[in-house]
Amino acid sequence: MKPPQDGVVFDRVSKRYGDVLAVDDVSFRVAKGELVTLLGPSGCGKTTTLRMVAGLEPVSEGRVLIETTDVTLRAANERDVSMVFQSYALFPHMSVLENVCYGPLSMGTDKAKAREIAHAKLRTLGLAGMESRLPSELSGGQQQRVAVARSLVLEPKVLLFDEPLSNLDAKLRRRVRQEIRELQQELELTVLYVTHDQEEALAVSDHIIVMDRGKIAQQGTPRELYEAPASRFLADFIGDANLIDGELSGGAFSAGGVSAPVHSGGTASGPATLAVRPHRLKIVDAGRGPIPGSCKRAAYLGSRNEYVVATAWGELLVFDDDANDLRARDSACALDFDPGAVILLAR
Amino acid sequence: MSTAVAASPVFVPAARDRATAWIAAAALAALAVVPWGLEGGASSLLLALRGQVSHVVLAALAAAALFCAWRGLDRGTALAAGAAVLWTFAAGFAAGPRGTSFGLGAAIALIALTACFARAIARRGAFKGDPTVATIVVVIAALLAAFIFFPVGKVLSAALLDDTGALAPRLAAQRLLASDIWEIQCLTGGTHCGVAINSAVLATLVGLLSTFVGLVLALVVQRGGNRYAAVTKVMSILPIVTPPFVIALALVVLFGRTGIVTTLLNTWFDIPRSRWLYGLPGVALAQLLTFSPIAFLLLHGALAAISPALEEAAQTLRASRWRIFRTVTLPLLKPALANAFLLGFVESLADFGNPIVLAGNYEVLSTKIFFAVAGAQHEPDRAAALAVVLLGLTLVAFWLQQRWIGKLSYVTVTGKGDSGLNAQLPPWLRRTCFGLAVSWFAFTLVCYAIIFTGGFVRDIGRGDMTLTLHHLSQGFAIDPSSTATMFVGSAWDSLFTTLKVAAVSAPLTAIVGLLSAYVITRHRFAGRRAFEFLTMVSFAIPGTVIGVSYIVAFNVAPLELAGGMTILVLCFVFRNMPVGVRAGVAALAQIDRTLDEASSTLRATTTRTLTRVVMPLLKPAILATLVFSFTHAMTAVSAVIFLATAKYNLATVYIINRVEAGEYPLAIAYSSVLIFIMLAILLAVQALVGEARLGRRATPMLAGGG
Known part of the structure; x- marks a missing residue:
């Protein structure tokens, strides 16, 4: 088996605005044909990172490679990448066809040929x-697809998406993200994708890079990030978690005088933080589980019941499927969980 | 691990830059075939072959620039091109007044070499590595240096240096503090005041009165609802199409010694005829009528920006209408009032057209400067000293505006659309304002009626109202049978020159102004703020000062432009440029920046982004700038009165000359023709733009929905 080829290499890159370090010594790789998401709260440096790959911002330090070419000093129009903007940035004075032809014509393709590929x-x-x-x-969804077509027509080595779904309504968002994922897999595109929506990231990505305050907090597959977050920030940021x-x-893990059995894995004994997903907690009759409590709030949401249960471990969110x-x-109740289905974080 | 690139926040274009080489080639071609000097004749290369050392050096440097550009040796290109430009100026000025004046060949070569220099330093990392931005900034800055800072600097130095060219502080102080500039006897019972004091008194008076009139009109119109929308429109067009001396002409016809009103008062009430109009009262009245529309527009905007919620809040707190006006509305208007005052002050200082007609013995700076240059005793040093004083007063006013109003400004517009009704004025105040507004309008109307009828009756100045086309035909007669020219009227030449100069300078103004706006708003580079300041500076320099500067600076080799048409065009381009910059900055703020970035990621160069994306979206701003600079070139007097000649006369200067010769009817007839032409242009453009709005291409989705 040959190792995967690099699509993008981001090598120890920093970005400074005056005294502010927006991106701090960040390195990652995007393999060819893979969709990698940069995920993080606003201001974490993910969009700056994307813009540095696009060539819209120069790097302060480090190198950027597209496949094997060092493009650190190349401006955006000399890099083999295309970008789909959050606002789509369709040229309002040009028709759909003129928009899509714009890139090929910029590269000097003759008009007939440009029209044909467009x-x-x-x-x-x-x-x-x-x-x-x-x-x-055009409708919002159609505009978005024109923006994608306009970027794809150049057959770039890397396609960049900057929060492409944030201007769509919730229903459309779900459909369009599937379309993007299908297109990417069908055409084997190398994609770097920026979003602040963790559900969107989980749904479309091969790999996710979570950024926080200019640094990479953790990277891995969606499952790795969800099942084994490396910190409180990650456990809380991706999916819901009781901490x-x-x-x-x-x-055994004990807090507030109540203890319950857990599989410690490699975590050493001592102070620790337990992260448990709400749907991993089972709500049972009083006395049937290790953690006694009482239902403070209860809501029926159709596909599940949601409870907030006051316990010696604090108020815990529970999904009862x-x-x-x-x-x-x-009413009095108790909570139980599978000792292997929790995440232990050393403090 | 790899070695990190040294902190280098720039992009370096990878491809070899052929464009720079082509521009260098163009420079060389201009040196080879286009006549170097102003009078035509030999090209630079021919002069070099004839053994002129300076041209041999220039040709060598230009060739070196071309070679380096072709081989991609950017440092060499920058050095050679930069040296070539500096050498050309050094050699030109060293040769002194008897040297060759720069002509077309020199102009093309200098601009091309400057562009080469800019592109080369961009490739070395300046301007974030963007050659297009570098070219725009460097070439425009160089032009501003040559056509604003060099001439104004020369006037400053003329005021500060003695005959030998040495710095002479005592002489300078003597000139600048001369008693006929600053004496204040008139305030202490004497007869005379210095010309600077006169100007300052007039400007203060006009500033106060025009602010007051502007406020009254704004209150009536803005608080009167939509009824008066037409008023706003008329008021926004009037200052654009009215040459600055027209009101003064009308006042002479009304209140001059033989004026209509004077005669009526004399026959009916036996009030003796007098020359009260010629002096402070007349100039102040004319300037008040001329400049209050500007104050009105400013205050109307400020009133509209006051959120009704604030006044409604006061109302619910039991304030009476007068109390609301006094404690909420008026205090919120303070910054705008201060602004209107300073604008009126500055306009009055710079005004030339009204004082030249009406000032009589009341001397003001702008006309005094003119007479020092054009009068019987030719005193350029004195003109320079007066120009420095005028510039100083103007800059102080602008400085005050920046310092003081910046701090005063209250932001009353929030992002949310505040609905609600503005408070009503107290009834007595409303009635007073309405009465004043109606009288102001009636008076203005009479003035314009005078202008539009005066040209078509025998002698309106003496009350002879027999209809005649005599004046019109004197100026604009057409004789189809004539062999030499069919336009035999005496005014045709000046009208054609005016239209030609306006037509050439308008597109140049738009290009220079909007390109500056583009780099200022869309690109971050070292010195951006300084560049923005440079582009706006000429706005603060009174026309008279520019006129004197051009005459002083551009009458000898190597920059010998006086007497030609080029100097008129240059004067208009660099005086009107700030308006283009402002229009462009405002328009670009409406266009989402990601459109530029999208274009860039689609492989477009900055030039392609400019021509294919930015310019098409800027169409309205381009049109506005074109119209403004065209009409302004047709109405301007103060700067060009120094520059127009018998051969290249301009309409406004021709009219002023007729006034000085006492030929009022012809002057009035010509003024009405000018106003008609400009109104026709404005309406045609509005019709065109209006149609474009209906077209499907004019509803741009500017922000894409983000």
Whole structure:
């Protein structure tokens, strides 16, 4: 088996604005044909990172490689990358076809040829028949697809997405992200994708890079990040989590005088934080589980019941997937969990 | 691990830069075939072959620049091109007044070599490595240096240096503090005041009165609802199409010694005829009528920006209408009032057209400067000293505006659309304002009526109202049978020159102004703030000062432009440029920046982004700038009165000359023709733009929805 080829190499890159370090010594690789997401709260440096790959911002330190070419000192128009912008940035004074032809014409392709490949890309994206419309005459979803077609038509080595779904409504967002993922897998595109939405990141990515305050907090597959977050920040940022500070000794975790069995894995005994996903907690009748408590809040949400249970470990959020009857408020209950389904973080 | 690149926040274009080489080749071609000097004749290369050392050096440097550019030796290109430009100026000025004046060949070569220099330093890392931005900034800065800072600097030095060219502080102080500039006898019972004091008194008076009138009109219009929307439109067009001396002409016809009103008062009430109009009262009245529309527009905008919620809040706190006006509305208007005052002050200082017609013995700086240059005793040193004083007063006013109003400004517009109704004025105040506004309008209307009828009656100045086309035909007669020219009227030449100069300078103004706006708003580079300041400076320099500067600086080799048409064009381009910059900056703020970035990631060069994305979206701003600079070139007087000649006369200067010769009817007829032409242009453009709005291409989705 040959090792995967690099699509993007980001090598010890920093970005300084005056005294502010927006991106701090960040390195990562995107393998060819892979979709990698930069995920993080706003201001974490993910968009700056993307713009440095695009060549819209020069790096302060470090190197950027596209496949094997060092492009650190190349401006955006001399890099083999394309970008889909958050606002789509469709040229409002040009028709859909003129927008899609813009890139090939910039590269000196002759007009007939440019039109031909533009038509082909528009067909691929289901936009046939829209060629002569103006961007303002399209729906949000259509504008987004034109933006993708306009970037794809150059067949770039790397395609960049900057929060491409944030201008779409919730239903459309789900559909479009599937379309992007299917297109990427079908055409084996190398994609770097920026979002602040962890669910979106989990849904589309091969790999996720979580950034926090200019640094990489953790990277891995969606499953790795969800099942084995490396810190409180990550456990809390990706998916919901109950975080409990306590003591790990032997095979039990204790806090507030109540202890429960856990699989400690490699975590050494001592002060630790237990992270447990709400749907991993089971709500049972009082006395049937290790953690006694009472239902402070209960809500019926259709696909599940949601409880907030007051316990010696604090107030814990619990999703009860069974179509059980909703428990009464302030009724006594207990919580139980599979000792292997929790995450232990050393403090 | 790899070695990190040294902190180098720039992009270096990878491809070899052929464009620079082509520009260098163009410079060399201009040196080879285009006549170098102003009078035509030999090209630089021919002069070099004839053994002129300076041209041999220039040719060698240009060739070196071309060679280095072709081989991609950017440092060499920058050095050779930069040296070539410096050498050309050094050699030109060293040769002194008897040297060759720069002509077309020199102009092309200098601009091309400057562009080469800019592109080469960009490739070495300046301007974030963007050759297009570098070219725009360096070439425009060089032009500003040559056509604003060099001439104004020369006037400053003329005021500060003695005949031998040495710095002479005592002489300078003598000139600048001369008693006929600063004496204040008139305030203490004497007869005369210094010309600077006169100007300052007039400017203060006009500033106060025009602010007051502007406020009154703004209150009536803005608080009167939509009824008066037409008023706003008329007021925004009037100052654009009115040459600055037109009101003064109308006042002479009304209140001069033989004026209509004077005669009526004399026959009816036996009030003796007098020359009260010629002096402070007349100039102040004319300037008040001329400049209050500007104050009105400013205050109207400020009133509209006051959130109704603030006044409604006061109302719910039991304040009476007068109390609301006094404690909420008026205090919030303070910055705008201060602004309007300073604008009126500055406009009055710079005004030339009204004082030249009406000032009489009341001397003000702008006309005094003119007479020091053009008068019987030719005193350029004195003109320079007066120009320095005028510039000083203007800059102080602008400085005050920046310092004081910056701090005063209250932001009353929030992002949310505040609905609600502005408070009503107290009834007595509303009635007073309405009365004043109506009288102001009636008076203005009478003035314009005078202008539009005066040209078509025998002698309106003496009350002879017999209809005649005599004046019009004197100026604009057409004789199809004539062999030499069919335009035999005496005014045709000046009208054609004016239209030609306006037509050439308008697109140049738009290009220079909007390109400056583009680099200022869209690119970050070292010195951006300084560049922005440079582009706006000429706005603060009174026209008279520019006129004197051009005459002083550009009458000898190597920059010998006086007497030609080029100097008129240059004067308009660099005086009107700030308006283009402002229009461009405002328009670009509306266009999402990611459009530029998208273009860039789609492999477009900065030049392609400019021509294909930015310029098409800037169309409205381009049009506005074109219209403004065209009409402004047609109405300007103060600067060009120094520069127009018998051969290249301009409409406004021709009219002023007729006024000085006492030929009022012809002057009035010509003024009405000018106003008609400009109104026609404005309306045509509005019709065109209006149509474009209906077209499907004019509803741009500017921000893409983000």
